Amino acid sequence: MTVDVPAIIVSGVVLASLYAMMATGLALVWNTLGIFNFAHGIFMTLGAYIAWTISDEAGLGWGLAGGFAIAVATMIGGGLATYGLLVKPFQNRKDIVLVVVMTTLAGSFFLENTGRLIWGPRLKQLQRVVEGTVQPLGVSISAHELVIIISTPLILLALYAFLRWTRTGSAIRAIAQNQDSALLIGINVPRLYALSFALSAGLAGLAGALLGGIRFIVPNMGSEPLLKAFIVVIFGGLGSLGGTIVGAYVIGLIESTSTYFVGIYWTNAVMFAIFIFILIFRPTGLFGRN
Amino acid sequence: MADVLVVENVVKTFGALRAVDGVSLSVREGEVFGVAGPNGSGKSTLFNIITGIPFHADSGRILFDGTPIERMPPHAICRAGIARTFQTETDFETLSLFDNVKLGTVYGHARGMSEEEQRRVTRETLEFVGLGGDHDRPAGDISVFDKKRLMIASALATKPRLLLLDEPASGLTRPEIRETSALIRRLSETGVTIVLIEHVLPLLLTVSNRLMVLNFGQVLTEGHPKEVVKNEQVIEAYLGKRGDHGRDAA
Ligand SMILES: Nc1ncnc2c1ncn2[C@@H]1O[C@H](COP(=O)(O)OP(=O)(O)OP(=O)(O)O)[C@@H](O)[C@H]1O
Ligand SMILES: [Mg+2]
Numbered sequence: 002m003t004v005d006v007p008a009i010i011v012s013g014v015v016l017a018s019l020y021a022m023m024a025t026g027l028a029l030v031w032n033t034l035g036i037f038n039f040a041h042g043i044f045m046t047l048g049a050y051i052a053w054t055i056s057d058e059a060g061l062g063w064g065l066a067g068g069f070a071i072a073v074a075t076m077i078g079g080g081l082a083t084y085g086l087l088v089k090p091f092q093n094r095k096d097i098v099l100v101v102v103m104t105t106l107a108g109s110f111f112l113e114n115t116g117r118l119i120w121g122p123r124l125k126q127l128q129r130v131v132e133g134t135v136q137p138l139g140v141s142i143s144a145h146e147l148v149i150i151i152s153t154p155l156i157l158l159a160l161y162a163f164l165r166w167t168r169t170g171s172a173i174r175a176i177a178q179n180q181d182s183a184l185l186i187g188i189n190v191p192r193l194y195a196l197s198f199a200l201s202a203g204l205a206g207l208a209g210a211l212l213g214g215i216r217f218i219v220p221n222m223g224s225e226p227l228l229k230a231f232i233v234v235i236f237g238g239l240g241s242l243g244g245t246i247v248g249a250y251v252i253g254l255i256e257s258t259s260t261y262f263v264g265i266y267w268t269n270a271v272m273f274a275i276f277i278f279i280l281i282f283r284p285t286g287l288f289g290r291n
Numbered sequence: 292m293a294d295v296l297v298v299e300n301v302v303k304t305f306g307a308l309r310a311v312d313g314v315s316l317s318v319r320e321g322e323v324f325g326v327a328g329p330n331g332s333g334k335s336t337l338f339n340i341i342t343g344i345p346f347h348a349d350s351g352r353i354l355f356d357g358t359p360i361e362r363m364p365p366h367a368i369c370r371a372g373i374a375r376t377f378q379t380e381t382d383f384e385t386l387s388l389f390d391n392v393k394l395g396t397v398y399g400h401a402r403g404m405s406e407e408e409q410r411r412v413t414r415e416t417l418e419f420v421g422l423g424g425d426h427d428r429p430a431g432d433i434s435v436f437d438k439k440r441l442m443i444a445s446a447l448a449t450k451p452r453l454l455l456l457d458e459p460a461s462g463l464t465r466p467e468i469r470e471t472s473a474l475i476r477r478l479s480e481t482g483v484t485i486v487l488i489e490h491v492l493p494l495l496l497t498v499s500n501r502l503m504v505l506n507f508g509q510v511l512t513e514g515h516p517k518e519v520v521k522n523e524q525v526i527e528a529y530l531g532k533r534g535d536h537g538r539d540a541a
Binding site for chain 2: 093168171172175178179180181182184185186187188189190191
C-alpha cells in the first residue's frame with residue numbers, strides 16, 4: 002500500500018487551522034476569565050449560517066466579503082451578549098466555573114434550535130473564498146484550503162501581536178496572570194473580559210465561515226470542532242496560548258493520519274487514547290503551567 | 292484637617308456570617324490610621340469593600356474626598372487615588388520587578404503618562420521602597436520581604452493619595468520589620484494618607500497616629516494607640532478572658 006503523505010498533511014493542516022482558531026478563542030477566555038465557554042461552538046455555526054445568508058443567492062446575495070464581515074461582526078456582538086447575559090451575572094459566585102458550564106450549555110442549545118428554526122434542516126454550503134485547485138510544491142490542493150492554511154497563522158500572529166504589544170493586550174495578559182493585582186493597578190477588568198469574549202467569538206465566527214466552504218452547514222456543525230478545541234486546549238497546556246496553537250497542529254495531524262489509516266469512525270477513539278496517554282506522562286499538557 | 296476617607300456603617304455578610312458589621316471610621320489627611328483585631332475580625336474585608344476588590348459592601352456609605360465610592364468599579368476607585376496591598380503576595384510572577392511596577396503607572400492614573408515618565412516614575416518608586424538594585428529579576432524569584440516591598444511599589448506607582456496596607460510586616464524578620472516601619476514613615480512624610488492593618492503590634496504602635504480595633508466585624512474601640520492597647524476589652528479580644536498575658540503581646 003502506498004501512503005499518500007502529502008494528502009494526509011494537507012488535510013491535517015486544514016483541520017489544524019480551524020482547530021487553532023477555535024481553540025485559541027476558547028483558551029483566551031479560559032486564561033482571562035477562568036471559565037470554559039460551552040457556547041463557543043455555536044459561534045462557529047452561526048458564523049457559517051450568517052455568512053451564507055448574507056452572501057448566497059438564496060439569501061441576500063451581497064457577496065462573500067460582505068458575508069464574512071457581517072458574520073464576524075455579528076459574532077463579536079454575540080460574544081458580548083453571551084458574556085453579559087450568561088457569565089457576568091454569576092461572576093462573584095464561588096462556583097462560577099460550574100454555573101457557567103450550565104448557562105453556556107443552555108445558551109448553546111437555545112441558539113442551536115433557534116438556528117434550526119430559522120435555517121431549516123436543509124444542508125447549505127458556502128461559496129469558496131477562491132475557486133479551483135492549486136499545486137504548490139507539486140501537491141494538489143483546493144485554493145480555498147490553501148487560503149485557510151495561510152490565513153490562520155497570520156490571524157493568530159495578529160492576535161499575538163495585539164496581546165504582546167498593545168496597552169490593552171498587556172492588560173489582558175495581566176488579568177490572565179493575576180486578577181486581583183490587575184484590579185489593584187487600575188485595570189478595567191470587566192471591560193477586558195467582554196473584549197476577550199468578543200475576540201474569541203469573532204474568531205469562531207470566522208472559522209465557521211471558512212469551514213462552511215468545505216463542509217455542509219448544519220445546526221450542530223460546531224459541536225465536533227468545539228470538542229476538538231477542548232482537547233487541543235488541555236493537550237497544549239492550560240494557560241499557554243502558544244501551547245494551544247502547537248496543540249492544534251499536533252491534534253490536526255494525528256486526526257488526519259488516523260482517519261487515513263483506521264477510518265473516520267475510529268479516529269475519535271484513537272485520538273482520545275493518544276490524548277489520555279500523553280496526559281498520563283504530562284498532566285499539565287505540552288506547555289502547561291501548574 | 293480634612294477627612295480623606297469617611298466610612299459610614301458598612302456591612303458585608305457571607306451567608307450568616309457578618310464579617311463587617313456596621314463599621315464607621317474617618318481617616319484624616321496625612322495620618323497613619325492603624326487597624327488591629329484578632330484573626331477573622333474583618334480587617335481585610337474592610338479593605339475589600341473600600342476598594343471594591345473583589346466585592347463591594349452590602350450596605351453603608353464610603354466617601355473619598357467627599358465623593359461616594361461605595362458603588363464605583365474598582366479601576367475607577369484606583370484611578371480616583373486609592374491603592375492597596377494584599378495580605379498575600381500578589382504580583383505578576385513572570386514579569387520583572389520593573390515591569391510589575393510599570394504596569395501600575397500605565398493603568399492606574401486618571402491622566403496618562405508618557406512612556407518616559409512611566410519609566411522614570413517606575414525607577415523612582417522602586418528606589419523609594421528599597422528595591423533600587425536589580426530591576427530585571429522576575430517577581431517569582433524574590434524573597435518575601437522583597438515581595439512585600441514590590442507590592443507597595445506597585446500600589447505607589449498608581450500615585451495614590453490614600454494607601455491601604457494589609458499586614459505589610461507579616462512573615463518578616465525583626466530587622467525587616469524595622470525597615471518596613473521606616474518605609475511607612477518615609478511614605479507618610481511624602482504626604483500620602485495611610486491605613487495600616489497589622490498584627491505586629493510594635494510596628495502598629497510606633498507608626499500609627501490613631502488606632503482602631505475590630506472584633507467580630509465591629510469596632511471595639513478607637514483612639515490614641517497607647518490608650519487603645521491598655522483597654523481591657525482589647526486585651527480580652529486578643530487573648531481571651533485571661534488578660535494577664537496582655538503585657539507580653541503589647
Ligand atoms: N470571600 C469570602 N467568603 C466567605 N467568607 C469570607 C470571605 N472573606 C472573608 N470571609 C470571612 O470573613 C471573616 C473576616 O475575614 P477577614 O479576612 O476580613 O479577617 P481579618 O481580620 O483580615 O483576619 P486575618 O487577621 O486573619 O487576616 C472571616 O471569618 C472570614 O472567614
Ligand atoms: Mg486579613
